[in-house]
Amino acid sequence: MSTSKKTYREAVKEALAQEMRRDPAVVQIGEDLRGGHAGTNPDLEEKKIEAFGGVLGVTKGLWGEFGSDRVIDTPITESAIVGMAAGAALTGLRPVAELMFMDFFGVCYDALYNQAAKFRYMFGGKARTPLVLRGMIGAGFSAAAQHSQSPYHVFASVPGLKVVVPSNAHDAKGLLIQAVRDDDPVVFCEHKTLYDTTDEVPDEPYTIPFGVANYTRQGTDVTVVALSAMVNAANEAADKLAAEGISVEVVDPRTVSPLDEEGILESVAATGRVVIVDESAARCGFGHDVAALIAAKALDSLRAPVELVTPPHTPVPFSPVLEKAWLPDAARIETAVRKLVTA
């Protein structure tokens, strides 16, 4: 299979385009997926202008290939978008809805957790809801408190939702194709600071199964469990610590739900020490879930208490100096690892 260097943004778009070519039931729904869609400027239709292609340009080019019936620009109405996408998923389409920043899920939460997530269970297994909800998570460019959150732990706490948090372009493409082909609602979390990162990505479509962790570094002294942009910070820390003679294993679960419990426990059993890095929340977040898992199933193998590296329990601050202090980084991960190996 041929590969080429692609950005995370290109990998996401390629996955969407390839799935739309494969299956006519796949449609895109969202705000400004094309942008500029209006009679305001009579030239727009004729020149096939795609102004935004999603707020950070991820979907640019899809409208030109697939047209307005399959790349559907909506008004700014998140509740209606998710409700409509859920209804369409129940009745034969495979919608991929984009809601820009995942902070905006607040207004449509009912459609997500009372409707889409429950259809299959409530209807006695007779319903399928092949729905993908894409959105951006993550702090890192001063987008401030209402555009910077990482609420994947909120979605993961809802039975019926699958939650995907890819950390690199290769995983983003394979996991997104898997999400589109999945018959359950999938929340697909794209970290906005990863869009311009590059990776070798296969040109052909491929899938990565949910619930299978990826070991991005192999090591023997400490396990670092990290997701999304935090995987890069963890790898950076692992490289630095390797120079000091500390061998760090970095485990990227890739999906928060389902969670690869075995993949995490295996690594913890081998190293006996674990640091969990989590951008979601300082309380009741993904990190606490993994810590509870380890406490329940791997306590005997632990040589030191579990270390959590999270932001403080505050909204994301705007000012760059405060935001930098808020975000976990490689230095904080290194400190946590050193604490464990010297304990």
Added chain:
Amino acid sequence: MSRIRAFEDRLHEENATGDIPGFIHLYSGQEAIAVGVCENLRDTDHIGSTHRGHGHCIAKGCDIHGMMAEIFGKEDGLCHGKGGSMHIADLSVGMLGANAIVGGAPSLAIGAALSAKILGTDGVAVSFTGDGGSNQGTTLEAMNMAVVLKLPIVFVIENNGYGEATGTDYAVGAPDIAARAAAFGMPAAKVDGTDFFAVHEAAREAVERARAGGGPTTIEARAHRFYGHFEGDAQLYRTPEQVAELRRTQDPLVIFRAKVDRRKVSVKELDEIDEESRALVDEAVGRARAAAYPPIEHLLTDVYVSY
């Protein structure tokens, strides 16, 4: 209006230097709406705003230096650098915050109106929302609630023709947003948002009605966004010629100059006001650039933390 224009045009330049963090959404072209409405309000009245909030902040009386410092992420900012452009707030002048959530203001503003009604303060609330926000369910829920509870509120819909990059004529089903008010049983006005006097008159009537216990009003004001949705927007959805034409024919400051009573205000006086505005903004930028970033310890202040 002059201050808003000077502030926004200068931010357009400052943003190009790369020293402003995050997103900036400029209000130039819509000045007559914020000022025409807020001129009818007192410090004790409240407004809720949008992600395009600088104009509302200035019109409601927020300190220019505090705003500029906030936008640069500095400790001296109105929110001590924690909010930024999209979250500027100053409750001391009744500014409940810009709001980065489309349709975020209406439900908050009916809360302020409820407080005014229950506490008997004689206060009025104004919710500023764009044409995009007018389609949010919460906006319609807030309108219904305001009528049911007879709240002292004015819903100002600023129709600038675009929700981000998507045209109103695509995204708003019926062309008349103001007409929706009738479905909720409240009066509405549709005004030319480039004309300060028209906005001011419509707002005066609505604010007086609200203050007198007459309940809510909707005002749809049509104006034009001179810059893109955000700074850095290539504006592929319209041509530079279209924007130039809007700037030539739809500039609220030019229209104000043409309509203002010459016997009361001379051209020279207007020129002096513009000059003062530019000087004020110049000083604000200088101070904001020189100001310190917040100390790292402040990361954990103003929030409930017990662990």
